Amino acid sequence: MFGALGRPDRQGVRRVRGCSDPAARGRRNRTKGDSKARRARKKLGLGGHLTRHEENWGGRFRTEVKAGAQVGPIATRFQAAYAQSLAAKAVGDIRPFLMVAMPDGTSKGIVLMDLDEFSEIASLIDDIEQRQDKGSLTS
Secondary structure (H helix, E strand, C coil): CCCCECCCCCCCCCCECCCCCHHHHHHHHHHHHHHHHHHHHHHHCCCCCCCCCHHHCCCCCCCCCCCCHHHHHHHHHHHHHHHHHHHHCCCCCCCCCEEEECCCCCCCCEEEECHHHHHHHHHHHHHHHHHHHHCCCCC
16 A cells, blocks of 8 residues: 555554545544534534534434435435426525435435525524514414
8 A cells, every 4th residue: 555644543453545444434434424514514504513423412303313325316316306306496586495205115304405504494484483473473
């Protein structure tokens, strides 16, 4: 193997970047997952900044962030559905896109949506609830 050696780990072992050693691979996977989860938490405006555990983030929704190769097929299907929707979109249609996946053997669906659009919708819901609490909206 050729390449630059990284910093020594706890045992003093230095590995080449991209090393296929299981410990190094696991650390890279965890780091990538933590990074993606941190970005998602910030976009959603959730608390829990001192923990990597999504269960402790709080907020309006229970959140679980997945990253890496396991998400590839989901992302492929979502992008294909988005392209199909975009091709049929009417001029002036400003509605956000969401995909509903209906697996065989169940009547429940799975909703997929772009994180930026979901974040905007969640903040609108928060704004409406705050105005209701202040009494500015009538039911």
